[in-house]
Each structure stands twice: as C-alpha cells, then as structure tokens.
Amino acid sequence: xxxxxxxxxxxxxxxxxxxxxxxxxxxxxxxxxxxxxxxxxxxxxxxxxxxxxxxxxxxxxxxxxxxxxxxxxxxxxxxxxxxxxxxxxxxxxxxxxxxxxxxxxxxxxxxxxxxxxxxxxxxxxxxxxxxxxxxxxxxxxxxxxxxxxxxxxxxxxxxxxxxxxxxxxxxxxxxxxxxxxxxxxxxxxxxxxxxxxxxxxxxxxxxxxxxxxxxxxxxxxxxxxxxxxxxxxxxxxxxxxxxxxxxxxxxxxxxx
Amino acid sequence: xxxxxxxxxxxxxxxxxxxxxxxxxxxxxxxxxxxxxxxxxxxxxxxxxxxxxxxxxxxxxxxxxxxxxxxxxxxxxxxxxxxxxxxxxxxxxxxxxxxxxxxxxxxxxxxxxxxxxxxxxxxxxxxxxxxxxxxxxxxxxxxxxxxxxxxxxxxxxxxxxxxxxxxxxxxxxxxxxxxxxxxxxxxxxxxxxxxxxxxxxxxxxxxxxxxxxxxxxxxxxxxxxxxxxxxxxxxxxxxxxxxxxxxxxxxxxxxx
Numbered sequence: 001x002x003x004x005x006x007x008x009x010x011x012x013x014x015x016x017x018x019x020x021x022x023x024x025x026x027x028x029x030x031x032x033x034x035x036x037x038x039x040x041x042x043x044x045x046x047x048x049x050x051x052x053x054x055x056x057x058x059x060x061x062x063x064x065x066x067x068x069x070x071x072x073x074x075x076x077x078x079x080x081x082x083x084x085x086x087x088x089x090x091x092x093x094x095x096x097x098x099x100x101x102x103x104x105x106x107x108x109x110x111x112x113x114x115x116x117x118x119x120x121x122x123x124x125x126x127x128x129x130x131x132x133x134x135x136x137x138x139x140x141x142x143x144x145x146x147x148x149x150x151x152x153x154x155x156x157x158x159x160x161x162x163x164x165x166x167x168x169x170x171x172x173x174x175x176x177x178x179x180x181x182x183x184x185x186x187x188x189x190x191x192x193x194x195x196x197x198x199x200x201x202x203x204x205x206x207x208x209x210x211x212x213x214x215x216x217x218x219x220x221x222x223x224x225x226x227x228x229x230x231x232x233x234x235x236x237x238x239x240x241x242x243x244x245x246x247x248x249x250x251x252x253x254x255x256x
Numbered sequence: 257x258x259x260x261x262x263x264x265x266x267x268x269x270x271x272x273x274x275x276x277x278x279x280x281x282x283x284x285x286x287x288x289x290x291x292x293x294x295x296x297x298x299x300x301x302x303x304x305x306x307x308x309x310x311x312x313x314x315x316x317x318x319x320x321x322x323x324x325x326x327x328x329x330x331x332x333x334x335x336x337x338x339x340x341x342x343x344x345x346x347x348x349x350x351x352x353x354x355x356x357x358x359x360x361x362x363x364x365x366x367x368x369x370x371x372x373x374x375x376x377x378x379x380x381x382x383x384x385x386x387x388x389x390x391x392x393x394x395x396x397x398x399x400x401x402x403x404x405x406x407x408x409x410x411x412x413x414x415x416x417x418x419x420x421x422x423x424x425x426x427x428x429x430x431x432x433x434x435x436x437x438x439x440x441x442x443x444x445x446x447x448x449x450x451x452x453x454x455x456x457x458x459x460x461x462x463x464x465x466x467x468x469x470x471x472x473x474x475x476x477x478x479x480x481x482x483x484x485x486x487x488x489x490x491x492x493x494x495x496x497x498x499x500x501x502x503x504x505x506x507x508x509x510x511x512x
Contacts, residue, residue: 021390023397023416026404078366083358102339103403106362110334110369111396117373118389126382133374134277140367141279147359148282160279 002058004246007048008041014062015069020115030100030108031115034073037091042198042247043068043165047173049243050187056177063119064128064172070116071136072165075143077109084147120172128175135168154213158199166195186237190244193230197223197251205256227252258314260502263304264297270318271325276371286356286364287371290329293347298454298503299324299421303429305499306443312433319375320384320428326372327392328421331399333365340403376428384431391424410469414455422451446489446500453482453507461512483508 002010015035020028044065051061080087080095081102088098097105113136120129142160170191174184200223203209204216211219230248234241258266271291276284300321307317336343336351337358344354353361369392376385398416426447430440456479459465460472467475486504490497 021393021397023394025397025401027397027400074366078362081359081362083362103337104400106334106337106339107396107400107403110330110365111393113366113369114389114393114396117385118393121382121386121389124382126377126380126385129373129382129385130377133370133377137277137367137370137374138279140363140370141277141281141283144283144360144363145281147363 001052001240001243004045004049004243004250007045007052007058007243010058011041011044011048011062011065011069015066018066020111021118024111027104027107027111030096030104031112033099034077034096034108034112035069037073037093039069039072039091041069042251043072043169046166046169046191046194046244046247047176049247050170050173050191051177053237053239053241053244054174054177054179054187056173056179061173061176063122064176065169067116067119067128067132068165068169068172070112070119071132071139074109074112074116075139077105077112079143081105084143123176125175128172131168131171131175135164135171138164154209158203158209159195162199162202163192163195166198167191170194186233190230190233190237193226193233194248194251197226197230197248200226201251201254205254223252257308257496257499260301260305260499260506263301263308263314263499266314267297267300267304267318267321267325271322274322276367277374280367283360283363283367286352286360287368289355290333290352290364290368291325293329293349295325295328295347297325298507299328299425302422302425302447302450302500302503303432305503306426306429306447307433309493309495309497309500310430310433310435310443312429312435317429317432319378320432321425323372323375323384323388324421324425324428326368326375327388327395330365330368330372331395333361333368335399337361340399379432381431384428387424387427387431391420391427394420410465414459414465415451418455418458419448419451422454423447426450442489442492446486446493449482449486449489450504450507453479453486453504456482457507457510461510479508 020031047065047068048058048061052058077096079085080090081097087095089095096108117129120132138160142157145157170187174187200210200219203211204219227248234245276287303321303324304314304317308314333352335341336346337353343351345351352364373385376388394416398413401413426443430443456466456475459467460475483504490501
C-alpha cells in the first residue's frame, strides 16, 4: 500500500507527462497552466487509493484518476469566467481566463472535458466513461442551480456540484480494478460520506454554504459526524484501508 | 432506403423527445432552444444514411446521430459567445447567449457536450464514443487556430473545424452498423470529399475562407471537383447509395 503522499507523487508525474491531442496546438499551454495550478489532487488520489485497496493496481487506475482531475479542472476554468463566478485568481495566481483571455479559457475548458473522456475511453469497459459522464452532467446541473438560485436546496446543489465527482472517484477506482457492481455498495457509501465531509469543511473555510446556514459550530458537528461515519464504513470493508483513513483524517482537519 | 427528407423527419422526431439528464433542471430549456434552432441536420442525416446503406438500421444509428448534432450545437453555442465569434444571432433568432445570458450559454454548451457523450456511450462498442471524442478535440483545436490566427493554414483549420465532424458522421454510421474497420476505408474517403464540399460551399456563401483565398470562381471549381470525386466514391461502393448521392447533389447547389 502506498501512502497518500506517494500516490500524489505518482499522479503528478503521470499528469506532467500525459500526452494531449496534437490537434490542440498551442491551446495545450492553457490546459497545462490550468492543470499545474497545484491543487490538492484529492479526487485522483481517492481513485488510486480505492484501486490499490481492492483488486486493482495504481498504474491501471492512472488514466481514470487523470480523467477525474481534468473534469474537475474543466469546471474550475469555466466557473472562474467573468460570466459565471468571475474569479481572477485561483490558488494565488491568475486564473486561466485572466492569464489567457476569456475565449481561450472557454476553449481550454472544453478541451479539458473532451480529453477527460479520451482518457476514460482508453479502457475497454465503457462503465468508466459512463460514470464520468453521469457525474459531470450532475456537476453542471449543480453549477446552474448555484448561479441562478433555481430550485435552491443547498444540500442538493452541493451533492451535485461536489458529491457527484467524489462518488465517481470511488466508482472509477472500483471499475478500473474490476470490482463487480454487486460488491461496490459499501465502497460507494464510504465515498458519499467523504464527499460530504469535504464539502462541509470547504464551506467552513470559505464561510459559506453549510457554514452560512448552520453556523460554524453546526457545520463543524456535521463534518465530524461525516468523518465518524466514513471511518465506520472503512472498518466494515475488512481490507487494508489505511490510506483512505489517512484521507478522511486529512480532510477532517484541513485548514486550506 | 429512406430519402434524406424522411431521415430528417425521423431524426427531428427523435431529437424532440430525447430525454435529457434530470439533474440539468431548468438548464434543459437552453439546451432545447439551441437544438431547436432549425439547422440543416446534415451530420445526423449523413450518419443515418450511411447506416441505412450498409448493414445497419436507421433506428440503431439514432443515438449516434443525435450525439453528432449535440456536439455540433455545443460548438455553435460556445463559438457564438462574445469572447469568441460574438454572434448575437443564429439562423434569424437570438443566439443562445443572447437569449439566456453568457453564463447559462457556457453551461448549456458544456451540458450539450456531455450529453453527446452519454448518447455515444449508450452503445456497447466504445469505438463510437472514441471517434466522437477524437473529432471533437480536433474541432476545438481548429476553433483555437481560427480565433488566434495560430499556425494559420486555411485547409488545416477547415479540416479540423468542419472536416473532423463530417468524417465522424460517416464513422459513427459505420460503427453503429457494425461495419468492420477493414471495410470502412472507401466510405471514409467519401466522407472526406463530402466534408470538403460542404466547407467550400459554406465559404462561398459566407464570402470567406476558400472563397476569400481562391476567389468565388476558384472556390466553385474546388467544390465541383469535390462533388465529382464524392460521386465517384459512391459509384465504387456497389450498394444503393441514392440518399448519399442526394446529399452530395444538395450540398453542391445549396444557397443557404
């Protein structure tokens, strides 16, 4: 079993040398810029850790892990645009549209999304690309509700915006490892708790979402409960889930 | 064999009742608006006609045909944005961003692209989604070159922007019909000529691209030569290609 830090190192090395389609030409620079913005890589690490803890291998799960990170990055590039969340900075440097212009950022986001599907389609099993597509359409629906205030149910929006891709990270790890659908339930239940934990802590740090509605203490309690349930789910899996436990512990106490 | 008009009727009926992901909520309105803008449906009709002329059925090719039209529509919605081509009108009515706002148009384009992959992934054969992804990444690369003037080689840009999706229309029709790769070459050669014919006539009507470079007469000659070669390709297929010939004839003389 590799540690979370080791998985991150393996993933970053894979991503840095990942070939992109030559047809993109110099648009590739904008994609690389967006991908190299130093994110936490939580979704790919989760995917790799699930593959490693089941019957799979980290190496076989790498394209699926990269597909998740590309979809996540696509959503950041488009959401940061002036017409959406209008964020000129992302992780302490200019966001993609601020660095390359709005038009190039739109095309870069589009290309990241398609490259994600090309990675997911490198597997013979179409279940991987199908789950990625379903999660992505959920994410987009969540972002739409967020910007329009339509059907505003905070938990539903967060479940779509964040939860769906976390769930897919677990699902893609399982599929890449060849775990049959009938055995996936307990792993997926763990992923749902981890996604909730991530989102609530995110809201506490950003002072919005769950923190705005429940207050910081109420949100902290919700996060702690999700962490407890996530650890209980891991206890019930009867295999070495030490890296996944490390992820839960890290998310529960993260401060950035 | 159904005529091109009959195929268009079948396709429009399928598209009008195509279920979209419920997670999209009211964003679906913007997708429907973009899809119902009364395009010529050339790519889906080409896909259906190829399936019908080989060993496939129109019905089995419908999801693939719709996936092509959704990718085409995604590209129009994003390309019309102020940050790209800045077109407030499309086929005589407000373009999607003019009707719904830039933010919703960005998300609607994203959702059209993902829905296209969901349709392509409804087949067990991943070759369909793979070919769609490869063509789409080529289209995006073409649009990038077009807006930046990067590596400006007109034929290369047009081959990417238009030719790749025309080629995929033929390819998806063949894959949906189960035509083995080894037998696809002559059909694909036909598709390449048809894509060139479409683009050159488009440029003559818009007075840009090939028409700007070669003059109207020179472009007209190029279009006529492509039409001749396309018909010769059909002659070599030794099956009933009357609908495909109808498409060639229609594209060669179209005025809108």
